[in-house]
Amino acid sequence: MSKIPYPLASRENHPENSVVQVGDIQIGGKSATIIAGPCSVESRDSYVEIAIELQKAGAQILRGGAYKPRTSPYSFQGMGEEGLRIMAEASDITGLPTISEVMDVETLPLVAHYVDILQIGARNMQNYPLLKAVGKTKKPVMLKRGLANTIEEWLMSAEYILSAGNPSVILCERGIRTFETATRFTLDLNAVPVIRKLSHLPILIDPSHGTGHSGYVPALSRAAIAVGADGIMVEVHSNPAEALSDGPQSLTVEEFRRLAPHIHQLSDFCQPFFEEAKNARTAKISVS
């Protein structure tokens, strides 16, 4: 047995890529997954309306925040259970699964009741009681990388969820804090090939939080697919200027409509490159 500190998350002990199944969607399968939606659920009508538009435009999973970890206690904190109920209704109407952030152990049963994928936000990446608690559920978990955490710390956090009995973990790189201030965070695209080498878990990229500027999101979305990510999660708002959270980094619906087909085309184009890399890697592991 190896001395790897994250035996369940490591590729060495699990050479094949893991695929997380959510309804008809395979995250970590052959084609890239697009998760899209507003940062926060703001009202029933606005959310249902954008969900229908996103579904038509090629989104496969709907995002939305109901419990929001905001830097300021005076900022909009989310709609809470009402927001989750709205997401469930949008899911019924569009047929798309949903993802929303769970902020604490206390509200976990509620979030797990309404949504299909539980998101652990960057600020909670090392909230160990919460990681253990989502590890005991049967819902897929998307684990965002902390904004000042190493890849090893991130995989250790994934290990908490896996070791609690939940095999359905998806990683999401969302930018780390560096000296650079031109963008909100520095999107660490290095993390994709590094995770591919170290782990079998699927990895997505969040270029919205990673850059903080909607104008940079399409380029980094395409880069995410070219570097081998299993998909992207992007923020989209029907009127970004009026958004209650993260408006500056939110695409308009029209911008998303232009981006989504490029992601699917790029994914098809890039697939053979990663297939080859995966075979090489698997062979190498089996001889060592």
Ligand SMILES: [Mn+2]
């Ligand atoms: Mn946001």
